[in-house]
Amino acid sequence: MKIGIMGFGVVGSGIGEIIANSPDGLEKRSGEVIEIAKILDLRDFPDSQFKCFTKEFNDILEDEEIGIVAEVMGGTEPAYTFTKKLLMAGKSVVSSNKELVAKHGTELLQIAKENNVSYLFEASVGGGIPIIRPLYSSLSANELTDVYGILNGTTNYILTQMIKEGESFEAALKGAQEKGYAEKDPTADVEGHDTCRKTAILASLAFGTYVNSEEIQTEGITKITLEDVAYAEEIGGVIKLLGMASKEDDGVYARVCPAILKKENPLAGIDGVFNGIMVKGEGIGDVMFYGRGAGSLPTASAVVSDIIDAVKHQGSHIGLGWKEGVPGYLKDAGEQEFAFYIRMSGQPDVKVEGMRVITLPELADEFAVITPKLNGKAAADLLDDLKQNHEILGTIRLVAE
Amino acid sequence: MKIGIMGFGVVGSGIGEIIANSPDGLEKRSGEVIEIAKILDLRDFPDSQFKCFTKEFNDILEDEEIGIVAEVMGGTEPAYTFTKKLLMAGKSVVSSNKELVAKHGTELLQIAKENNVSYLFEASVGGGIPIIRPLYSSLSANELTDVYGILNGTTNYILTQMIKEGESFEAALKGAQEKGYAEKDPTADVEGHDTCRKTAILASLAFGTYVNSEEIQTEGITKITLEDVAYAEEIGGVIKLLGMASKEDDGVYARVCPAILKKENPLAGIDGVFNGIMVKGEGIGDVMFYGRGAGSLPTASAVVSDIIDAVKHQGSHIGLGWKEGVPGYLKDAGEQEFAFYIRMSGQPDVKVEGMRVITLPELADEFAVITPKLNGKAAADLLDDLKQNHEILGTIRLVAE
Numbered sequence: 001m002k003i004g005i006m007g008f009g010v011v012g013s014g015i016g017e018i019i020a021n022s023p024d025g026l027e028k029r030s031g032e033v034i035e036i037a038k039i040l041d042l043r044d045f046p047d048s049q050f051k052c053f054t055k056e057f058n059d060i061l062e063d064e065e066i067g068i069v070a071e072v073m074g075g076t077e078p079a080y081t082f083t084k085k086l087l088m089a090g091k092s093v094v095s096s097n098k099e100l101v102a103k104h105g106t107e108l109l110q111i112a113k114e115n116n117v118s119y120l121f122e123a124s125v126g127g128g129i130p131i132i133r134p135l136y137s138s139l140s141a142n143e144l145t146d147v148y149g150i151l152n153g154t155t156n157y158i159l160t161q162m163i164k165e166g167e168s169f170e171a172a173l174k175g176a177q178e179k180g181y182a183e184k185d186p187t188a189d190v191e192g193h194d195t196c197r198k199t200a201i202l203a204s205l206a207f208g209t210y211v212n213s214e215e216i217q218t219e220g221i222t223k224i225t226l227e228d229v230a231y232a233e234e235i236g237g238v239i240k241l242l243g244m245a246s247k248e249d250d251g252v253y254a255r256v257c258p259a260i261l262k263k264e265n266p267l268a269g270i271d272g273v274f275n276g277i278m279v280k281g282e283g284i285g286d287v288m289f290y291g292r293g294a295g296s297l298p299t300a301s302a303v304v305s306d307i308i309d310a311v312k313h314q315g316s317h318i319g320l321g322w323k324e325g326v327p328g329y330l331k332d333a334g335e336q337e338f339a340f341y342i343r344m345s346g347q348p349d350v351k352v353e354g355m356r357v358i359t360l361p362e363l364a365d366e367f368a369v370i371t372p373k374l375n376g377k378a379a380a381d382l383l384d385d386l387k388q389n390h391e392i393l394g395t396i397r398l399v400a401e
Numbered sequence: 402m403k404i405g406i407m408g409f410g411v412v413g414s415g416i417g418e419i420i421a422n423s424p425d426g427l428e429k430r431s432g433e434v435i436e437i438a439k440i441l442d443l444r445d446f447p448d449s450q451f452k453c454f455t456k457e458f459n460d461i462l463e464d465e466e467i468g469i470v471a472e473v474m475g476g477t478e479p480a481y482t483f484t485k486k487l488l489m490a491g492k493s494v495v496s497s498n499k500e501l502v503a504k505h506g507t508e509l510l511q512i513a514k515e516n517n518v519s520y521l522f523e524a525s526v527g528g529g530i531p532i533i534r535p536l537y538s539s540l541s542a543n544e545l546t547d548v549y550g551i552l553n554g555t556t557n558y559i560l561t562q563m564i565k566e567g568e569s570f571e572a573a574l575k576g577a578q579e580k581g582y583a584e585k586d587p588t589a590d591v592e593g594h595d596t597c598r599k600t601a602i603l604a605s606l607a608f609g610t611y612v613n614s615e616e617i618q619t620e621g622i623t624k625i626t627l628e629d630v631a632y633a634e635e636i637g638g639v640i641k642l643l644g645m646a647s648k649e650d651d652g653v654y655a656r657v658c659p660a661i662l663k664k665e666n667p668l669a670g671i672d673g674v675f676n677g678i679m680v681k682g683e684g685i686g687d688v689m690f691y692g693r694g695a696g697s698l699p700t701a702s703a704v705v706s707d708i709i710d711a712v713k714h715q716g717s718h719i720g721l722g723w724k725e726g727v728p729g730y731l732k733d734a735g736e737q738e739f740a741f742y743i744r745m746s747g748q749p750d751v752k753v754e755g756m757r758v759i760t761l762p763e764l765a766d767e768f769a770v771i772t773p774k775l776n777g778k779a780a781a782d783l784l785d786d787l788k789q790n791h792e793i794l795g796t797i798r799l800v801a802e
Contacts, residue, residue: 014684018542018684022544025544026542028609029541029542030541031720122539128684128685128686128688129685129688130531130535130538130539130540130688133534133535133538133539134531134534134535134539137531137534137706137709137710138523138531138534138535138703138706139531139702139706140430140431140705140706140709140710141419141427141430141701141702141703141704141705141706141708141709142702143423143426208429266670266671266691269667269670270667281702282698283415283419283529283698283699283701283702283705284529284692284693284698284699284702284703285529285692285693285696285698285699286691286692286693287529287530287531287690287691287692287693288689288690288691288692289688289689289690289691290667290687290688290689290690290691291685291686291687291688291689292685292686292687292688295686297683297684297685297686298684298685298686300542300684301540301542301543301682301684301685302539302542302685303542304541304542304684305538305539305540305541305542305543307542308538308541308542309538309541312720319432319713
């Protein structure tokens, strides 16, 4: 089986490495010799072991021997146009491109089905962690109710440094950039956009209907301070950036936000660049998947496992997918009830039924409270009320389990 | 698609419940209506919602409309004979029977292949945790190097009660029996046999060659005391029963034994009846799977996911499997080097290079040591040496990571 690779960056070169280094293993597992026939990239790689580079997409599209193409370019264009053309030409496409899957997945899956080929994207969520395939096969006996987790290694590394090393957000971000865990422009990670796209893909697959990532309420970690970390610690919790989706009757709730997790929660112990994804279903209870959520080889491994799957299913369509979204299916996130952590200036004179007050000896002239479970409207009203006498210094949702 | 169920115990009735309760969901996911046509059990179930019970195996074997049979009887006979006949009659078999898979899996997989049907056993390891399918599909791009974990919920519950509640082994076992987590005869669990069978299945699948469970060095948890728990705590560790297998050149090492895990290890935080399975590969790094390792609905969910997979692959063989074992493939467990925890009577007068001595104020007239890494021979020699002046009260391997 001849394959093409589009994009020879971190993931693309990892794919090349895996295929070049273990041809026997891959042949044993897929039943065929897998050969890289063309690599599309606008850059030159004179020192690469591969000699099949091209700058012309049509060289791949028109090569009839190529049956499977790995799209690891990132971004929506030209990846979208290329993927569409390849599927319509009867080639399977495997992808690590969460942006494209989150935006155009419904259409691309439909085109794959019509052309009796496959569109696979195990690498789009959780790097090397197998999560996409279990969601549509191993867990298929279950009506799933929740899928949530730590989906972004960069932000989890930053939060871990804040919690374990006492570094400020700015210092931890700088460290992450120096280590290559964060990009020069870290917006997509720290503002939660990356987590949001992954959440949309997981929700679409787990519950069977498309969720548009652009409609998911998303909050990043840029406002989290070391004071918040200290208050969370005081109540036995840690702050994590979560992507969350849950099924409720005929719709889903989805959101991305920092949350305080109690230390008993299995996700609370997931530190550094690791990801953890929790899936709940009526039969299985809680199942968690843990591993490296990013990096060249883990992500490339996931792409190669999709290539092997596509080889095994030549001439047929691997039926993962979801229905088109309908208006109202993604419910108003404000309806969901959470306990809130609210940090504010002044003295702890607040008296609300069921509200817990936390003070820290090292932080005079301020305090924090944990509210009872409130929906968005009630939380906003409470904040308005508190603002009469206090300056609000921070709020975080509390995931009590 | 009509299916048969053999065995209407805890798992069998769970399968019935799942299929009866969500026919639409299963049809959506498998593409066909799944109908339970016959249930084989020697007992009577007059109050069951199902009216298709039979006491005759041939009623299932000779029913040409039945394409898939769930074997959830347990034990090797008659399950082995029945499974063989069903596969040879062109029916796919899905199983939760780890004893049968560990003992006759190689032959049954071969028969399935020859008859172009499937033999699937996601439920044999880890209950509702998807682990079998990821090992042969999602992780297939990787040369796997290690697979190990907490594979038995009963023993993990007992150890957790000892660690967290200070219960003795006997009291914790009694509590587990009262809660239905342990059987009246707990031998298979507490002596490690159940973990051993699961370890053999994981090793066979992960490394592609059959490992005979009967040849795996196996030690249970019956000798673990609260004193051992206290010494482990003193060095920042917890005691867990592990099944472990690792690839080394042309063979594998496998063993089942209690081990002290440092608290940083993700498996250390897995408590109660939960299971956790760690898979290491060259590309992916560490991936962990976590969830309920037993119970009616989790295990039944795994069986039903195999049924759905078999429905989707009608008329073809799902190619999971392994090669037959060869002499010497399973290496001498004594060659592997571990640090050991040794607890002994007397005063801490031991002086060996690199050996750490631990004393606990509440335990006078005894102490423990942590040795450097030793192979089996060196450990035995050291024990002989120590026995000159001390009574050995306990030994546990130490997994330092």
